[in-house]
Amino acid sequence: MTTDLGDDPLALDRQVCFALAVAARSVIGLYRPLLEPMGLTHPQYLVMLALWEGEPRSVKDLSSTLQLESATLSPLLKRLEAADYITRRRSIDDERLLVVELTDAGRALRAEAEKIPYAVVERLALPVSDLEDLHTSLSRVIRAAATPATTAAAPATTEAAPA
Amino acid sequence: MTTDLGDDPLALDRQVCFALAVAARSVIGLYRPLLEPMGLTHPQYLVMLALWEGEPRSVKDLSSTLQLESATLSPLLKRLEAADYITRRRSIDDERLLVVELTDAGRALRAEAEKIPYAVVERLALPVSDLEDLHTSLSRVIRAAATPATTAAAPATTEAAPA
DNA sequence: CATTAATAGTTAGCACACTAATTAATCGCG
DNA sequence: CGCGATTAATTAGTGTGCTAACTATTAATG
Numbered sequence: 001m002t003t004d005l006g007d008d009p010l011a012l013d014r015q016v017c018f019a020l021a022v023a024a025r026s027v028i029g030l031y032r033p034l035l036e037p038m039g040l041t042h043p044q045y046l047v048m049l050a051l052w053e054g055e056p057r058s059v060k061d062l063s064s065t066l067q068l069e070s071a072t073l074s075p076l077l078k079r080l081e082a083a084d085y086i087t088r089r090r091s092i093d094d095e096r097l098l099v100v101e102l103t104d105a106g107r108a109l110r111a112e113a114e115k116i117p118y119a120v121v122e123r124l125a126l127p128v129s130d131l132e133d134l135h136t137s138l139s140r141v142i143r144a145a146a147t148p149a150t151t152a153a154a155p156a157t158t159e160a161a162p163a
Numbered sequence: 164m165t166t167d168l169g170d171d172p173l174a175l176d177r178q179v180c181f182a183l184a185v186a187a188r189s190v191i192g193l194y195r196p197l198l199e200p201m202g203l204t205h206p207q208y209l210v211m212l213a214l215w216e217g218e219p220r221s222v223k224d225l226s227s228t229l230q231l232e233s234a235t236l237s238p239l240l241k242r243l244e245a246a247d248y249i250t251r252r253r254s255i256d257d258e259r260l261l262v263v264e265l266t267d268a269g270r271a272l273r274a275e276a277e278k279i280p281y282a283v284v285e286r287l288a289l290p291v292s293d294l295e296d297l298h299t300s301l302s303r304v305i306r307a308a309a310t311p312a313t314t315a316a317a318p319a320t321t322e323a324a325p326a
Numbered sequence: 327c328a329t330t331a332a333t334a335g336t337t338a339g340c341a342c343a344c345t346a347a348t349t350a351a352t353c354g355c356g
Numbered sequence: 357c358g359c360g361a362t363t364a365a366t367t368a369g370t371g372t373g374c375t376a377a378c379t380a381t382t383a384a385t386g
Contacts, residue, residue, distance in 0.1 A: 003291055009280040010273070012212045012228070016294050017190050017205065017283070019301035022230045024187040025343075026308035027180050032344085042180065043372060049175045060334060065175070067185045072373050074336055079371080096334040096381045110173070117172040120180070124307045128166055131179050134300040138182035141297060144287045145189035188373080195374090206342060223364060235343050237366055242341085259351045259364040 016141075030123055034116050038109060039083055043068070043076060045113070048085065052110050056101040058091070085109060179304075193286055197279050201272060202246055206231070206239060208276070211248065215273050219264040221254070248272060 005014075012018055028042045035045050043066075050065050051057060059077065063070045077100060080086045085106035091097035121128065168177075175181055191205045198208055206229075213228050214220060222240065226233045240263060243249045248269035254260035284291065 003281065003284050005280055005284065005291075009277060010212055010215060012209070012216060014298070015209075015212065015280070016298050016301070017194060018209055018212075018229075019298050019305065020183070020187040020190055021205075021209070023301045023305050023308075024183040025230065026305055027183055029344090030308055031180060041371065042184075046175070046178075046181055046184070049173055049178065049181075052173060053175060058334080063334095066181075067188065068372095069374065070335055071337080071375080076372075094334085094382070098335065114172060117168055117178070118166065121166050121168065123312055124304065125310070125313070126303065126307045128168075130300065130303055133296075134304060135177070135179050135182050137293065137297040137300050138179070138186045140289065140293055141287065142182065142186050142189055144289045145186075145193055147288070149286055150288070192374090204341065221364080226364095231342090232344065233365055234345080234367080239342075257352070257364085261365065 027120075027124075030120055031116070034119055038112055043072075044080055045116075047073070047076065047080065048106065048109065048113065051086065051100065051102050051106070052113075056099045058097045058099060060097065062100065080106075190283075190287075193283055194279070197282055201275055206235075207243055208279075210236070210239065210243065211269065211272065211276065214249065214263065214265050214269070215276075219262045221260040221262060223260065225263065243269075 008014075031042050031045065035042060040048065046066055047062060050062055057065075059070050059073055062068070062073055062077075066073075077086065077088060077098075081088050084103055087101050087103055089099055089101075091099050121131065124131070171177075194205050194208065198205060203211065209229055210225060213225055220228075222233050222236055225231070225236055225240075229236075240249065240251060240261075244251050247266055250264045250266055252262055252264075254262050284294070287294070
């Protein structure tokens with residue numbers, strides 16, 4: 001029927017969701033002092049990473065790449081525009097699309113940003129293999145969470161099995 | 164000197180921080196429909212987990228247990244009080260402390276909540292060993308991030324080594 | 327070709343999560 | 357005892373991140 005999760009399934013220190021929340025906040029917190037001099041928050045930094053990989057990009061594109069709702073990106077992009085790192089304009093081909101491009105200042109920022117990954121890895125002082133393992137585990141969970149729920153009542157424990 | 168992070172250190176799909184952010188949002192998103200009938204958000208659920216493990220607890224105590232600022236907990240606890248799941252009163256011994264306790268409704272909610280971990284694990288449809296691996300990796304990173312920064316300029320790559 | 331569907335963004339409203347500033351209570355030490 | 361330093365919460369302000377409702381544009385269909 002159901003997986004055995006031990007005597008106390010509600011034990012806080014066993015919840016993956018809790019560890020995920022704390023780890024995400026902790027690690028993102030390490031970026032704060034590094035990003036602050038560039039005037040970026042962590043989500044804004046992620047948008048810049050996406051743009052440095054390819055320009056121009058629509059909000060829809062950024063939304064699916066970063067797994068963020070366009071409702072979240074809308075005000076965020078306006079702040080990046082106010083900081084003069086990006087420009088926002090409607091596409092000529094399809095006026096539903098908002099085209100986001102880097103400004104010269106936004107492009108120039110990349111050189112500064114390249115130091116950040118090294119600074120974070122050094123700060124964590126963990127073997128890079130540990131970080132790679134974590135990345136692998138995280139990718140698995142992301143994929144699992146994105147997989148549509150099986151409405152079935154039947155299958156079960158850890159592996160789906162046809163009837 | 165510095166660790167080799169490959170040809171593009173800024174590649175989005177290699178950033179652990181990005182994977183962490185997406186995974187946290189994705190997994191917490193799975194809880195939303197499960198918690199919504201109980202009138203809880205995910206952070207509120209974590210507070211309830213902490214209280215089900217031991218009562219009463221001060222805000223300070225919850226803050227260090229959940230790794231959340233008391234400024235975040237303050238309004239959250241007021242909402243839990245408004246939902247009649249907890250009570251808030253000042254300690255008699257030390258009036259600086261706010262003592263948080265469960266109401267009968269809050270205690271009763273535990274029975275409902277016990278189904279949640281099973282529902283999430285089943286929904287993810289991942290081997291429990293994968294989740295345990297992830298939890299181990301996350302704990303490592305949390306500990307590493309919590310370790311005070313070595314102001315040193317010397318050490319380096321992945322392992323601290325005395326001179 | 328007109329009407330309806332679908333798609334892309336924006337806005338509003340709620341709930342975190344952080345920093346900084348404030349308030350209130352307690353502690354430490356001469 | 358008294359009084360400055362600490363400690364515990366709260367408040368204010370900014371920035372995500374979500375859902376739901378809305379606007380504008382484009383595509384699809386009879």
